[in-house]
Amino acid sequence: MKTTSTRIPKPATGPVAVLIGTRKGAFILRGDNTRRTWKLSPPIFLGHIAHHMVLDPRDRRTLLLAARTGHLGPTVFRSTDFGKTWKEAEQPPSFPKAPEGQQGLVLDHVFWLTPGHVSQPGLWYAGSSPQGLFRSEDDGRTWESVSGFNDHPMRNEWTGGAGDGTPDGPKMHSINIDPRDPNHLYIGMSSGGVFESIDGGKDWKPLNKGCEANFIPTPDPEFGHDPHCVLLHPLMPDRLYQQNHCGIYRMERADGRWIRIGRTMPKQVGDIGFPVVLHPRDPDTVWVFPMDGGDVWPRTSPDGKPACYVTRNAGKTWQRLDTGLPKLAWFTVKRQAMANDAHDSVGLYFGTTSGELWASRNGGAKWTCLASHLPEIYSVEASELGK
Amino acid sequence: MKINVPTPLRSYTGKQRVIEAGGATLAEMLADIDRRYPGFRFRIIDEQDGIRPHIKIFVNEQLVRDLSVVTQPADQIDIICALSGG
Numbered sequence: 001m002k003t004t005s006t007r008i009p010k011p012a013t014g015p016v017a018v019l020i021g022t023r024k025g026a027f028i029l030r031g032d033n034t035r036r037t038w039k040l041s042p043p044i045f046l047g048h049i050a051h052h053m054v055l056d057p058r059d060r061r062t063l064l065l066a067a068r069t070g071h072l073g074p075t076v077f078r079s080t081d082f083g084k085t086w087k088e089a090e091q092p093p094s095f096p097k098a099p100e101g102q103q104g105l106v107l108d109h110v111f112w113l114t115p116g117h118v119s120q121p122g123l124w125y126a127g128s129s130p131q132g133l134f135r136s137e138d139d140g141r142t143w144e145s146v147s148g149f150n151d152h153p154m155r156n157e158w159t160g161g162a163g164d165g166t167p168d169g170p171k172m173h174s175i176n177i178d179p180r181d182p183n184h185l186y187i188g189m190s191s192g193g194v195f196e197s198i199d200g201g202k203d204w205k206p207l208n209k210g211c212e213a214n215f216i217p218t219p220d221p222e223f224g225h226d227p228h229c230v231l232l233h234p235l236m237p238d239r240l241y242q243q244n245h246c247g248i249y250r251m252e253r254a255d256g257r258w259i260r261i262g263r264t265m266p267k268q269v270g271d272i273g274f275p276v277v278l279h280p281r282d283p284d285t286v287w288v289f290p291m292d293g294g295d296v297w298p299r300t301s302p303d304g305k306p307a308c309y310v311t312r313n314a315g316k317t318w319q320r321l322d323t324g325l326p327k328l329a330w331f332t333v334k335r336q337a338m339a340n341d342a343h344d345s346v347g348l349y350f351g352t353t354s355g356e357l358w359a360s361r362n363g364g365a366k367w368t369c370l371a372s373h374l375p376e377i378y379s380v381e382a383s384e385l386g387k
Numbered sequence: 388m389k390i391n392v393p394t395p396l397r398s399y400t401g402k403q404r405v406i407e408a409g410g411a412t413l414a415e416m417l418a419d420i421d422r423r424y425p426g427f428r429f430r431i432i433d434e435q436d437g438i439r440p441h442i443k444i445f446v447n448e449q450l451v452r453d454l455s456v457v458t459q460p461a462d463q464i465d466i467i468c469a470l471s472g473g
Contacts, residue, residue, distance in 0.1 A: 069395060072396070095434050105435075106435055107434065
């Protein structure tokens with residue numbers, strides 16, 4: 001590890017809130033300091049498709065919620081009092097109007113929200129379906145298209161057509177900001193791959209060397225990959241992990257090449273999945289939740305036996321963590337539906353397509369179901385609350 | 388003209404089922420609605436001025452698909468949320 005003890009933040013000790021986005025609204029699951037007692041909120045925007053709800057870690061009060069309904073177009077709701085009251089964005093994310101006679105992009109939904117760099121209060125990024133990048137400089141009140149990506153001459157080639165994405169639409173996700181430099185950004189796209197900008201989003205370059213894309217006939221393509229979830233480690237920002245359609249990968253940015261660390265997973269389980277979660281104080285510790293990517297891609301746990309896997313050595317070896325989980329179940333854990341807190345030991349949380357919220361207070365050693373009978377869970381975020 | 392508002396949009400109209408708006412075309416009428424009830428338009432009309440897939444707009448009980456349709460003060464407008472799955 002390149003980190004030093006002086007840079008490693010102290011573990012969190014305060015209460016945790018788990019922010020849950022579901023197909024029928026959002027929920028907040030509030031815990032106490034011990035993370036033993038939890039209280040579930042009533043549904044927030046019941047009936048809305050809540051793709052992602054995120055707390056601003058810079059003020060610990062502002063929540064943004066990316067939502068739409070079956071009928072109504074996409075929008076972003078804002079709360080500045082941790083969910084007591086909400087207002088809609090005055091200018092939600094949208095693509096630029098195309099010149100007369102040309103076909104422009106239509107935003108289907110806002111899929112991903114990322115608070116900006118700590119030095120840029122009020123700044124947020126949003127990723128959308130179809131793949132688009134948007135930016136707000138006023139806490140989510142108004143949003144602008146990031147022209148450097150959305151109008152990039154290569155955008156259509158990078159993203160492929162409307163059919164080249166996930167079943168419910170191609171997506172931009174995994175917006176990562178280098179903690180050392182607010183202009184250094186990474187994004188993930190399904191499909192498209194991982195891309196990097198070093199100028200605050202004005203220009204972008206593919207970053208997919210070494211990553212497989214076995215659904216494309218071209219060997220080792222420059223783009224067109226399917227990262228499911230991409231994260232950089234805040235203490236070692238030149239290290240990236242991704243759970244990809246084709247396996248689990250790590251990149252040391254100086255090398256510029258993805259290494260498939262999922263090859264060391266048990267063969268009968270494989271290394272396909274949606275989420276990846278990083279230990280907040282140890283860049284070598286990573287959790288994943290494998291799924292069945294065989295035949296017609298059921299996306300349920302392999303053999304119906306749900307389990308989290310952890311590596312504590314950056315992918316050399318993996319350990320199965322399934323104590324407390326059902327012995328047989330057929331749910332899926334989506335790419336946004338697994339998260340961690342910053343306590344010691346680290347708390348893990350995941351939501352299922354069958355509406356259960358599972359948690360572990362000890363890094364996955366033992367799991368408990370905190371909530372059930374919720375709608376299909378799309379996203380889970382674990383946020384530290386003010387004391 | 389009078390516009391019948393479906394339930395998913397009444398959070399914008401202060402729960403009103405029927406609102407009034409003016410304009411010589413559907414586009415102008417929707418702009419007027421959005422001035423009175425900010426945010427209303429984008430939920431049913433996309434950024435390329437297309438009517439969203441599960442929204443239907445009727446002028447005097449005739450389905451319209453284009454915002455350039457001419458409107459008159461006595462017209463009745465119905466905005467309908469079509470079936471869109473469970």
